[in-house]
Amino acid sequence: TQLLEQSPQFLSIQEGENLTVYCNSSSVFSSLQWYRQEPGEGPVLLVTVVTGGEVKKLKRLTFQFGDARKDSSLHITAAQTGDTGLYLCAGASAGGTSYGKLTFGQGTILTVHP
Amino acid sequence: DTEVTQTPKHLVMGMTNKKSLKCEQHMGHRAMYWYKQKAKKPPELMFVYSYEKLSINESVPSRFSPECPNSSLLNLHLHALQPEDSALYLCASSQKAPVDSTAYEQYFGPGTRLTVT
Numbered sequence: 114t115q116l117l118e119q120s121p122q123f124l125s126i127q128e129g130e131n132l133t134v135y136c137n138s139s140s141v142f143s144s145l146q147w148y149r150q151e152p153g154e155g156p157v158l159l160v161t162v163v164t165g166g167e168v169k170k171l172k173r174l175t176f177q178f179g180d181a182r183k184d185s186s187l188h189i190t191a192a193q194t195g196d197t198g199l200y201l202c203a204g205a206s207a208g209g210t211s212y213g214k215l216t217f218g219q220g221t222i223l224t225v226h227p
Numbered sequence: 228d229t230e231v232t233q234t235p236k237h238l239v240m241g242m243t244n245k246k247s248l249k250c251e252q253h254m255g256h257r258a259m260y261w262y263k264q265k266a267k268k269p270p271e272l273m274f275v276y277s278y279e280k281l282s283i284n285e286s287v288p289s290r291f292s293p294e295c296p297n298s299s300l301l302n303l304h305l306h307a308l309q310p311e312d313s314a315l316y317l318c319a320s321s322q323k324a325p326v327d328s329t330a331y332e333q334y335f336g337p338g339t340r341l342t343v344t
Contacts, residue, residue: 153338155319155338158333201270219268
């Protein structure tokens with residue numbers, strides 16, 4: 114069974130601060146996706162990373178995929194109250210028992226205070 | 228356009244009722260998914276349909292019955308549910324089916340909040 118360890122589980126910061134969320138695994142993923150979810154809504158896809166070492170930027174959000182495709186990070190610069198939500202990483206596998214399924218991290222609940 | 232729609236938004240049902248959840252996408256996606264999500268937890272996969280055929284059933288109890296009438300629609304039929312089945316039910320779709328590619332980005336609908344009384 115593949116596992117994706119996401120940390121921290123909870124993050125409470127002030128507006129303007131920077132933060133980083135990590136997802137780590139002992140398994141290799143063929144691609145990794147990051148989602149943001151607000152209460153009562155479905156997850157919204159932020160980015161997909163596919164290549165080892167890849168870095169993608171989405172405004173104040175920077176996503177990295179580890180060289181070995183086992184880990185990923187999400188960095189938010191100058192957080193805003195609108196960044197509040199549940200952040201989920203999810204890895205896709207090429208084969209094995211996880212074939213066809215996304216492996217989700219446990220999620221990071223981010224609260225940004227004004 | 229990456230929109231997946233789900234109806235109803237909210238559903239309250241008794242343990243003896245029969246109801247259905249509906250999901251629709253018009254993006255030409257080849258795979259559709261049902262997930263169950265409890266508060267502040269990640270989604271748990273229930274079913275995967277690839278090319279309108281059931282490809283994965285994650286040992287879901289038979290009181291949940293999926294159906295894919297065509298490439299754009301996905302239903303989840305509910306019967307004799309238990310209070311512990313109360314959750315947010317999410318539908319998702321991906322352009323590529325898992326059998327075709329490993330980069331199957333999934334796009335989620337807004338979910339149906341189900342309460343079983």
